[in-house]
Amino acid sequence: MPTSLVQNESILALEVGAAVTRAVLFDVVEGQYRFVAAGQAPTTAEAPFKDIGIGLREAIEALQAVTGSKILAPDRNLITPSQADGSGVDAVVATISAGPSVKTVIVGLLNDVSLQSARRLAQSTYSRVVESLDLTDQRKPDQQLDGIVRSRPDLVILTGGTDGGASRSILRMLEAVGLACYLMPMEKRPMVLYAGNQNLANDVQELLGGHAGKLEISHNVRPSLETEDLGAASRELAGLVTKLRQRQIKGVDELYMWSGGNLLPTAYAQGRMIRFLSRLYESTRGLLSVNVGASATSVAAGFGGELTLGTYPQFGLGESLGGLLQFTELDDIMRWLPLDISPNVVREYLSQKSLYPSALPATRDEQGISQALARQALYLAVRALQKDFPVSVRASRTELMPPLDLILAGGGIISDGVSLGQSLLLLLDAIQPVGVMPILIDQNNLLPLLGVAGERNNYLPVQVIDSGAFIGLGTVISVVASANYGDQVLRARLTYGDGTEARADVKFGGLEILPLLSGQSARLSLQPASRVDAGLGPGRSGAIPVTGGAVGVVIDARGRPLKLPSDPVRRRELIKKWYYTVGGS
């Protein structure tokens, strides 16, 4: 429907996370779309509930309690469209991240070309790659076939060949995939996405159409050897994952119906929004969005309007925690702990939390462990995605992040944290950004919902964001220096609107805060020591405008990459000091 015809509609946006289900109302206030209110309830996808509809209705009832207007009828069905008495909503959009990780087989021709594109495509959703096939695969065809069948995939991603290029090798792989699908029980056959040589589309349809759970043929992710284009294929993939969730989880069908098909995987919607914002604000450096959730940690980066998206179920803070030690050392989690907690306690925490993904830390010790896990999960996810950043933006030192224009963070552990200062510290520790950038918190996890709402009404996301739907934590200046602990690396002077000043002599290893309230602007003069980069270039001084936030102007001179003391007592003391600096305890 054209945007002009739906501009004034109220929109109920629903997000079904692995742990929490949210209901958010967007409506037109004084001619502009606004975020009105949110309600939430535990997600009910798993036993004993086994129906997301229960949690959705609970979340909508929580929303009703805030707004005072009825959205559910007495029979607990949605009132739509909105009524003259103010009850109901005009439209529904939804995202979903609940569900098991998507067991995925990736198929490509060349390991370092099309197979990498297939891997990146798989990474755009909640996938776990369980098998891969390419030309270098030395197995016999029947062994490859058994490999696919045994992995019992939910999804197969087929890539390979430039348009009009190689076909015979791809056809051989298509045959293997088709036979494998044929051998699986009808109700368990995988969804198949073909995003390879477009000249083979008819062959793909013929070989796989009758055997796949559902087949989608998309644009080639590698139209030429030098070009990668995941855009169209990731859209098709999002649709297939939604279909898969309909098959796997009770209540998703109903949600699909409520939303009139405007249902997307949460991470895809998050990425969509970051690409949109990157284009809208013509970001010269990059935008980074992170979401640390129970189902996955997802990271979306927009550089010059292009999106790099990584969704990592293995770094989710719910069910997958039981397997986290396959990807990281226990010591790398322990290093973030501000409290003296034994490694065994952390190990048992991982297993116990995986049994109860939605449970919350009730004690200070558990909160400490939970924050340490979130740091390590986000650290790993950001490093994983960094490898896929466009070559043009990669930092000269590969261990460093490229400079960013903005960081936007969401997910329960960040948005529902003990304090905004603690959330900021978590983000700085895990992402370790460089340069100067504001950091925002998406307290109501609106970003993905705006991403899916934008499919229906493209004014809505812009107007909601402009209305201040996110919480500004402040502006961060991350200093890159080769110095000894305690060396002075930067002189900073913040000049407020009324002419008063705040100053800081920043030493290497330190974390300093200059107060600047939300909504205020000021001018920050930076005078780094020789070869020290405070975001203006090595050794370069200058003055820049900065905006305030809940924490203020934060100067992080703790080093990039951040190196923590190896002595645990000293390390914990330092971490506690940083907590104290940012207003935590």
Added chain:
Amino acid sequence: MLAPILHILPLATIVRERTLPVAGKVIARLDQRVSPTDVVAEANFAREHVLLDVARSFGISANAADRLIKVKEGDRLTQDALIAERGGMFAPPIKAPRPGRVMVAGGGQVLMEVGDTRVELRAGMPGVVTQILTERGVVIRTAGALIQGTWGNGRIDNGLMVNLIDKPDAVLAPDRLDMNRRGSVILGGHVRDAETLRAAAELPVRGLILSSMLSSLLPMAVQMRFPILVLDGFGTIPMNTAAFNLLTSNNGREATVNAEPFDRYNGNPPEVIIPLPVSHEPEEPHAYIPFSAGQRVRMRRAPHPGMLGTLTNLPDGLSLLPSGLRAPAGEVKLENGATVLVPLVNLEVVG
């Protein structure tokens, strides 16, 4: 807010689906009374496939090869059975390398499934078959005690339950597992060493019901061929008193330990079922109810994981927790006399 119910019930009607991992044949009949060891369905599935490329072997087109293929889909072949022959001295016939079944024949190729494995689905619990799930399995209904747990190692078995613990925080040591325990379902406490699991495997036992287990034992536990059911979680957690009292009072009875893989989205948690004779059928338990004061609850997480208590108060809105977080919470008077404020998502109602 809705509360999940952890079933620890002395008597309930229990209805469970038992299904094959692949499509097969259901043997049980509707209304049939079954014992745990009865086979209710069976299936054959192949572990491997063999692809014979006739066209390539003969160096001919796929269409030409199809005319030479002597087998068709569904044919069962013995080893060396003829699959295709061209004639002539330099083109030996293609024969079945192993016994198996033809899955596909065409396009110049023959795909066989080989290494046939037979899967037998046992009832797992005594009861009456109340529904036949075509080609998949059955629904069985029984009455008895039901004790749900948190983790299972993927196995199911049944046997006489022998209690080896005298208190909820007892530790099961390997020396308790002597030859007299062979073939029993052991009600143990906490397991902290690999020797205990090894001793149980050597007997062997028919099942281990534990309060808790160190997570470092997980890789070993999943390799065990008998069911291991953990009631309260990982770490050193005493058995919740409701389960302890109910299980110990049923010492010496036949028990089914269902620790089969738990499909969180469609299945039931791992559980112990102790069939009991009834004069009239009790009600099927509810899966969830709204939280309310007076309910008996179990703590899922710290500060006292596994401990039971009574929900005494449900403050409105969000409560500030000792962790510093704010969340919907309830005040719980624990069995040890302490009162704690707990996020509702960390509680489950016992009943």
